[in-house]
Amino acid sequence: MPFLDQFDFSGRRVCVTGAAGGIGSAMARAFHGLGATVLLADRDRDGVAALAVELGGRAEWHAYDQSDIASIEGLARAAGEADVLLNNAGILVYEPLLKLTWEDLRRVVDTNLVGVIALTRLVGEGMVRRRRGTVIHTGSQLAFSGAEFRAVYAAAKAGVSQFTKTAALEWGRHGVRVNCIAPGRTLTNMNRRLLSDPADHAKGLERIPLGRYGRPEDIANAAVFLASEAASYITGHTLIVDGGWILP
Numbered sequence: 001m002p003f004l005d006q007f008d009f010s011g012r013r014v015c016v017t018g019a020a021g022g023i024g025s026a027m028a029r030a031f032h033g034l035g036a037t038v039l040l041a042d043r044d045r046d047g048v049a050a051l052a053v054e055l056g057g058r059a060e061w062h063a064y065d066q067s068d069i070a071s072i073e074g075l076a077r078a079a080g081e082a083d084v085l086l087n088n089a090g091i092l093v094y095e096p097l098l099k100l101t102w103e104d105l106r107r108v109v110d111t112n113l114v115g116v117i118a119l120t121r122l123v124g125e126g127m128v129r130r131r132r133g134t135v136i137h138t139g140s141q142l143a144f145s146g147a148e149f150r151a152v153y154a155a156a157k158a159g160v161s162q163f164t165k166t167a168a169l170e171w172g173r174h175g176v177r178v179n180c181i182a183p184g185r186t187l188t189n190m191n192r193r194l195l196s197d198p199a200d201h202a203k204g205l206e207r208i209p210l211g212r213y214g215r216p217e218d219i220a221n222a223a224v225f226l227a228s229e230a231a232s233y234i235t236g237h238t239l240i241v242d243g244g245w246i247l248p
């Protein structure tokens, strides 16, 4: 196969959760640009509806709540014979551990871990039956380090990286690859608060050898690679995309 043909997603169906957000919309644009039909899922229905209009053909949207099993089942049905599932929706609660409420704890774990596992299980069933497909989770580099005020978020994302390994192990022989991307701090709404504090902004930058925060496109590029034929021998892996933040 000519090298660049490995990145041709024509005729492929790609389901993106959190598609109204910074990273999810960059992923949707990237796969759409490479010929895929994209299914845009998010609890922000106006956001995904607007993105579907912007993309024009080969784009559908679906109102979706990743903390609700009925909604997860509905998206799995809408995803149909998806070739690629991008499990990207997520939330961040930024609170000291001693201020954490039961509701916050449940919300973060249900959205960032339980929902990811449930959707993978349902969409993956069809992939395993068809012996074709790939799943990519958006985890976090915080799965590998301590993360002040983000205890539950980091724990849930560590769970996603661990889940990636077991799903890859069980489904590899059925022709289905499962991988994870662990972004560092990326310029999206999720980081609005941190990035708007000049001191924290500068402190964060100091730690990054490549000298800038991540762009949503940096994460989308990694997703394209992992979903492509160029990565056909990679499974169970978490790819850290953080400008080297984790190195010191």
Ligand SMILES: NC(=O)c1ccc[n+]([C@@H]2O[C@H](COP(=O)([O-])OP(=O)(O)OC[C@H]3O[C@@H](n4cnc5c(N)ncnc54)[C@H](O)[C@@H]3O)[C@@H](O)[C@H]2O)c1
Pocket (backbone or CB within 6 Å): 017, 018, 019, 020, 021, 022, 023, 024, 041, 042, 043, 044, 047, 064, 065, 066, 067, 088, 089, 090, 091, 111, 138, 139, 140, 141, 182, 183, 184, 185, 186, 187, 188, 189, 190, 191
């Ligand atoms: N921005 C970063 O620095 C960073 C770093 C590491 C990991 N991540 C991860 O990247 C992913 C995308 O985040 P982002 O940075 O684009 O933030 P974002 O806030 O721009 O996008 C997140 C999207 O997820 C959607 N969402 C949240 N809860 C949902 C739910 N219950 N059901 C359906 N949709 C829901 C939101 O509506 C939003 O559109 C998340 O999983 C996040 O944890 C982000």
